Amino acid sequence: MPKGESEATAASTSEKAPCANVTPKLELRHVSQRYTGARGETLALDGMDLCVAPGESVAILGPSGCGKSTSLLAACGLQRPTGGSVFVDGEPVESPRLETALILQDFGLMPWKTVEQNAALGLQVRRLPKKERMKRAHDALRRVGLGDFFRSYPAELSGGMRQRLAMARALACDIDLLLMDEPLSALDALLREEMQNMLKRCWIDQGYAQVLVTHSIEEAVFLGQRVVVMSARPGRIVYELANGEMVDPSWRDDPLYFERCRLLRDVLRSKEGVLDA
Numbered sequence: 001m002p003k004g005e006s007e008a009t010a011a012s013t014s015e016k017a018p019c020a021n022v023t024p025k026l027e028l029r030h031v032s033q034r035y036t037g038a039r040g041e042t043l044a045l046d047g048m049d050l051c052v053a054p055g056e057s058v059a060i061l062g063p064s065g066c067g068k069s070t071s072l073l074a075a076c077g078l079q080r081p082t083g084g085s086v087f088v089d090g091e092p093v094e095s096p097r098l099e100t101a102l103i104l105q106d107f108g109l110m111p112w113k114t115v116e117q118n119a120a121l122g123l124q125v126r127r128l129p130k131k132e133r134m135k136r137a138h139d140a141l142r143r144v145g146l147g148d149f150f151r152s153y154p155a156e157l158s159g160g161m162r163q164r165l166a167m168a169r170a171l172a173c174d175i176d177l178l179l180m181d182e183p184l185s186a187l188d189a190l191l192r193e194e195m196q197n198m199l200k201r202c203w204i205d206q207g208y209a210q211v212l213v214t215h216s217i218e219e220a221v222f223l224g225q226r227v228v229v230m231s232a233r234p235g236r237i238v239y240e241l242a243n244g245e246m247v248d249p250s251w252r253d254d255p256l257y258f259e260r261c262r263l264l265r266d267v268l269r270s271k272e273g274v275l276d277a
């Protein structure tokens with residue numbers, strides 16, 4: 001299904017472009033990524049277009065290896081794409097910015113640092129006095145329910161607590177854009193639901209824009225105001241679903257939630273090359 005690098009992104013089903021009347025918080029414009037590795041060249045992304053409005057929550061689904069993580073690396077400025085451009089607030093992204101946080105599956109915690117030191121990590125580059133850094137880290141840790149664990153080490157925490165610590169580190173930095181790459185995939189089903197609730201609460205309370213990469217259709221429909229589906233490699237967006245009702249407090253039990261999950265499952269099955277998601 002993937003075509004030439006220069007071809008435009010496929011159609012979407014969303015009702016109205018979410019960034020129509022605002023400067024997007026994040027925009028990936030025709031982003032392509034070629035990797036050169038031991039197995040030769042890989043075209044990971046091909047004409048990836050994604051617009052995220054300020055305060056919007058977007059979930060990305062797609063088969064393994066379609067370039068989801070690559071998209072996030074480009075979005076946070078850790079990797080310059082080989083084609084196309086990335087913008088935040090209309091400005092080109094050329095390096096990581098302080099107000100963007102990236103949470104990975106392994107949470108990126110430093111095992112030799114305490115919980116409070118890990119939570120304050122993102123603040124170090126801001127040259128804030130230590131007292132201020134600790135105050136912000138402690139506030140963020142309390143917000144995610146880790147108020148009693150300041151002096152513990154990551155190894156002493158459960159999987160869910162480590163996830164909350166990664167979240168606290170992002171919240172301590174007053175972020176306006178949160179990027180998450182399969183942050184819950186290592187957790188068991190019930191804990192995963194609990195953490196999904198926490199992610200939604202934090203997003204609603206703090207008002208940042210977020211992009212969540214996940215393999216779980218249910219998670220995408222629970223957390224994404226918009227769910228986008230990528231093609232198999234080289235990846236680009238081939239389908240979009242408006243899902244604004246996800247802010248409803250009883251969304252998980254709403255018949256529409258199940259209907260949307262079913263619809264996305266059919267979409268993923270029907271799209272050539274996206275069966276694995």
Ligand SMILES: Nc1ncnc2c1ncn2[C@@H]1O[C@H](COP(=O)(O)OP(=O)(O)OP(=O)(O)O)[C@@H](O)[C@H]1O
Pocket residue numbers: 035036037042043044062063064065066067068069070071233
């Ligand atoms: N640094 C790299 N060097 C060479 N190839 C790479 C590199 N990083 C990623 N790739 C390749 O690019 C493609 C896209 O990888 P990426 O990790 O973005 O996919 P993904 O959709 O996040 O996959 P998954 O769902 O399995 O995590 C894959 O074929 C991968 O092997």
